[in-house]
Every structure is written in structure tokens, then in C-alpha cells.
């Protein structure tokens with residue numbers, strides 16, 4: 001079992017009972033994030049791309065809490081220059097084994113610039129987390145792409161976490177198509193209704209993926225789903 005807690009926007013806390021992994025920790029600047037002090041004590045912080053609503057509080061959390069940052073090489077190098085001591089750089093490819101399981105970065109069609117200076121944050125990524133026998137695909141920010149079929153073929157995905165808000169990422173119709181490609185057992189929508197640019201109806205998404213055989217789960221910020 002893996003406990004999956006939606007913190008808000010694209011931020012998710014994964015807890016396998018031993019280790020805690022926080023993905024895309026947009027917290028202090030987020031209008032919707034709900035997280036306790038206890039939930040901030042994580043072992044790993046995983047970042048999909050450089051944008052502020054994903055890198056978020058990663059640098060602070062890794063500096064103050066001692067978590068290890070996992071991200072692409074550019075984001076790790078940038079974070080190290082800001083004082084992060086524990087980090088594991090990787091890139092889109094075959095993945096790496098960690099104490100909790102493994103992480104593999106996938107392609108994502110998006111940007112990844114860092115800060116107002118628009119420093120290079122490398123390529124944006126999706127994140128495949130394997131832990132406790134479960135496979136979770138967090139798509140990061142991305143438009144729809146046909147290689148999602150390959151991602152669904154290489155791994156039997158238990159849970160796909162997909163952006164549905166449009167404008168910057170897939171909208172509901174594209175995310176439904178993504179579910180068709182990925183064939184996950186379950187799906188949770190993200191990256192919607194944080195602001196007026198990304199308004200979407202998660203219920204619409206859930207209903208449209210039901211005929212595809214995928215159970216959709218809507219989480220409000222702060223809510224936890226037990227992935228069995």
C-alpha cells in the first residue's frame with residue numbers, strides 16, 4: 001500500500017510506510033496548498049521541472065529538513081548553488097534504484113526555466129515512482145503525447161496523476177486520451193482550479209475515463225488516498 005496525499009496543485013506526498021517522498025512541493029506560494037509541519041518532514045523531494053509552481057519550496061525543504069532532492073541535473077546544480085547539500089541528479093532515461101524503490105524520468109512537453117532570470121532548468125519531466133510494489137506516474141506539466149502509449153506498455157501503471165487544467169498542460173479531453181494511452185488502474189487529476197487560467201471540472205474527467213476501465217479519484221488539498 002502507498003498513501004497518496006494531495007497537497008494541492010501538482011504537489012503530492014507519497015508514503016510507503018517507511019519513506020516519504022514529496023513531489024513538486026509548491027507550498028508557501030500556493031493559494032491552495034494544505035500541509036502539516038509533520039508532512040513536511042520527508043526523506044526525498046522530487047521535482048518535475050524548474051517552474052516556480054513545481055520547484056516551489058524544494059530548496060528550503062532540502063536545506064532545513066535534510067531531505068534529498070531528486071531532479072534533473074540542471075535543477076540539482078541550481079539547487080546546489082543555493083545551498084542544497086543532498087541531491088541526486090538524473091535525467092530522462094532508464095531510472096535509478098533508491099531505498100524506497102526507483103525513480104525514472106520520462107519526457108514531458110513543456111518548459112523548465114528557473115526563476116525570473118529564466119535560467120536553464122533542463123528538460124521538463126514526468127516521474128515514474130516504483131515503491132511497495134506499486135507504479136505511480138506523475139506526468140508533471142505536459143501536453144498530450146503519443147509516447148504515453150510506450151510508458152503504459154513498459155510499466156503496468158497502478159496510478160496516473162495527470163494535469164487536466166488546460167492552457168499550460170493537457171485539458172480534460174486530452175487527459176482522457178492520455179488515460180487511453182497509459183491504461184492505468186486508477187487516475188487522479190491535478191493542475192486545475194489553482195487560478196483562472198486552469199479552470200477544469202474534475203468530475204467530467206472521472207466520468208469520461210470510467211468507460212476506459214480506469215477508476216478516477218478526486219482529492220481535495222489535504223486528502224489522502226490509500227493505493228492498494
Ligand code: NI
Pocket residue numbers: 049051054110111141168
Ligand atoms: Ni510548468
Ligand code: MN
Pocket residue numbers: 051053054141168191
Ligand atoms: Mn505548472
